[in-house]
Amino acid sequence: MSEKPVATPIEVTANDLPLHCPMPDAPLWARHPRVFLDVTHTGEVVCPYCSPHYVFKGDLAKAPH
Numbered sequence: 820m821s822e823k824p825v826a827t828p829i830e831v832t833a834n835d836l837p838l839h840c841p842m843p844d845a846p847l848w849a850r851h852p853r854v855f856l857d858v859t860h861t862g863e864v865v866c867p868y869c870s871p872h873y874v875f876k877g878d879l880a881k882a883p884h
Contacts, residue, residue, distance in 0.1 A: 828874040831858060838873060840866040 831838055838856045841849060851868040858864045858875045865872050 826870075826872060828863070828872045830876045831873050832875070832877045833879055838864070840869065840871065840873075 829842075836859070838858050839853050840856060841851060841853070849869065854866065854868060856864045856866060856873060858873050859879060863872065863874045
């Protein structure tokens with residue numbers, strides 16, 4: 820029984836928000852319809868199309884109330 824290799828998580832910061840996949844630097848062959856992903860809720864998210872694992876690093880900017 821072979822195991823699927825675990826992909827390295829892609830670290831994103833507040834500068835990458837709103838997070839969407841595919842990322843702007845994705846090669847043309849890896850493009851799919853753009854989906855926005857909420858990485859701020861749990862600190863991580865997986866794209867439903869191509870399955871990269873995004874992990875949020877750092878602090879969220881505080882919005883004025």
